[in-house]
Amino acid sequence: AQSVTQLGSHVSVSEGALVLLRCNYSSSVPPYLFWYVQYPNQGLQLLLKYTTGATLVKGINGFEAEFKKSETSFHLTKPSAHMSDAAEYFCAVRENTGNQFYFGTGTSLTVIP
Amino acid sequence: KAGVTQTPRYLIKTRGQQVTLSCSPISGHRSVSWYQQTPGQGLQFLFEYFSETQRNKGNFPGRFSGRQFSNSRSEMNVSTLELGDSALYLCASSFRESRPYEQFFGPGTRLTVL
Numbered sequence: 538a539q540s541v542t543q544l545g546s547h548v549s550v551s552e553g554a555l556v557l558l559r560c561n562y563s564s565s566v567p568p569y570l571f572w573y574v575q576y577p578n579q580g581l582q583l584l585l586k587y588t589t590g591a592t593l594v595k596g597i598n599g600f601e602a603e604f605k606k607s608e609t610s611f612h613l614t615k616p617s618a619h620m621s622d623a624a625e626y627f628c629a630v631r632e633n634t635g636n637q638f639y640f641g642t643g644t645s646l647t648v649i650p
Numbered sequence: 651k652a653g654v655t656q657t658p659r660y661l662i663k664t665r666g667q668q669v670t671l672s673c674s675p676i677s678g679h680r681s682v683s684w685y686q687q688t689p690g691q692g693l694q695f696l697f698e699y700f701s702e703t704q705r706n707k708g709n710f711p712g713r714f715s716g717r718q719f720s721n722s723r724s725e726m727n728v729s730t731l732e733l734g735d736s737a738l739y740l741c742a743s744s745f746r747e748s749r750p751y752e753q754f755f756g757p758g759t760r761l762t763v764l
Contacts, residue, residue: 569751571752573755578757578758578760579757579758580654580740580755580756580757580758581740581742581755582755583752583754586750586751586752588749588751627693631751635705635706636681636683636698636700636705636706636744636746636747637695637698637706638683638695638742638753639695640685640692640693640695641692642692643692643693
């Protein structure tokens with residue numbers, strides 16, 4: 538089974554600062570990779586995904602992530618944090634056969650004004 | 651296109667009771683997955699249904715069960731509720747075997763067991 542590791546269950550950044558949320562996965566075969574965001578009392582919303590092709594993927598709200606096969610990583614970044622970015626972020630992996638998703642434990646992002 | 655809907659949004663039950671939660675997937679999606687989300691455990695996979703058949707199952711006791719109907723709507727049932735079953739239950743739908751590969755989540759059902 539896959540495992541997904543998100544380093545840092547809580548991350549705080551100042552408004553306007555760089556956001557970096559880390560995600561590593563365990564598969565030896567490149568899987569499909571996703572970042573989801575969850576606002577309080579809501580479901581998960583897709584931020585971005587990597588399936589094939591360009592390893593730098595852009596998502597909604599100015600977020601992007603880079604798939605690095607050699608590091609088995611898919612870190613999420615945003616150049617300048619906004620107050621509205623405060624939320625819980627989940628990294629997820631789906632093997633390219635079957636439909637089993639594996640989620641990280643989540644990173645709670647706080648944006649300090 | 652309507653998103654994934656879950657009913658009810660909130661439920662309060664007492665220990666020992668049973669509960670049924672419902673999920674209607676996005677039109678055309680035939681795969682429905684269920685997750686339990688708690689502050690301590692994060693998102694834990696319960697099971698996935700596709701074409702009325704359970705395809706994957708997580709590590710939960712037999713008190714947790716589900717089914718899927720011919721219109722792809724799904725229900726999950728928890729019998730003999732325990733305090734630890736208090737959680738947000740999320741349903742997600744997808745095509746399963748074609749693009750896009752991501753799962754689309756509903757708003758969840760918040761279950762409180764007293």
